[in-house]
Amino acid sequence: MDTIFLHGMTAQTLIGVYQWERQQRQTLLLDLDIGTDFRQAAQSDNIDDTIHYAKVVENLREALAEEEFLLLEALAEYVAQFILTRFGALWVRVKVIKPGILAGVKEVGVLIERSRLAV
Numbered sequence: 001m002d003t004i005f006l007h008g009m010t011a012q013t014l015i016g017v018y019q020w021e022r023q024q025r026q027t028l029l030l031d032l033d034i035g036t037d038f039r040q041a042a043q044s045d046n047i048d049d050t051i052h053y054a055k056v057v058e059n060l061r062e063a064l065a066e067e068e069f070l071l072l073e074a075l076a077e078y079v080a081q082f083i084l085t086r087f088g089a090l091w092v093r094v095k096v097i098k099p100g101i102l103a104g105v106k107e108v109g110v111l112i113e114r115s116r117l118a119v
């Protein structure tokens with residue numbers, strides 16, 4: 001599988017199960033691996049034949065800023081389905097990190113993989 005990756009992407013959204021987390025948006029860190037097929041774009045050298053990664057970042061940041069979630073699990077699913085459906089990806093891996101949320105833990109987050117390929 002050919003892969004576009006966006007690692008260390010920041011995005012803001014309202015997330016968390018506790019009342020103090022519902023007051024304002026938090027900044028999350030996302031690692032996205034987006035599975036696609038590069039053959040057409042490699043042949044044509046045309047941006048319209050691939051997934052425009054700057055548009056993924058822009059559209060996803062806009063969408064997340066308008067959404068709210070309780071769990072990281074729900075947010076990760078939203079991001080995965082957003083990339084599969086809006087950008088026609090074949091497969092996606094979504095890692096979401098909530099920076100600094102637990103004392104004494106370097107990184108806290110979730111990691112999922114979703115596919116629209118028949119298996």
Ligand SMILES: Nc1nc2c(c(=O)[nH]1)N=C([C@H](O)[C@@H](O)CO)CN2
Nearest residue numbers: 016017018021070071072073098101
């Ligand atoms: N599995 C999860 N556990 C917890 C989550 C979560 O999203 N998934 N969230 C919280 C709180 O919102 C946390 O971020 C603040 O301590 C706790 N556990």
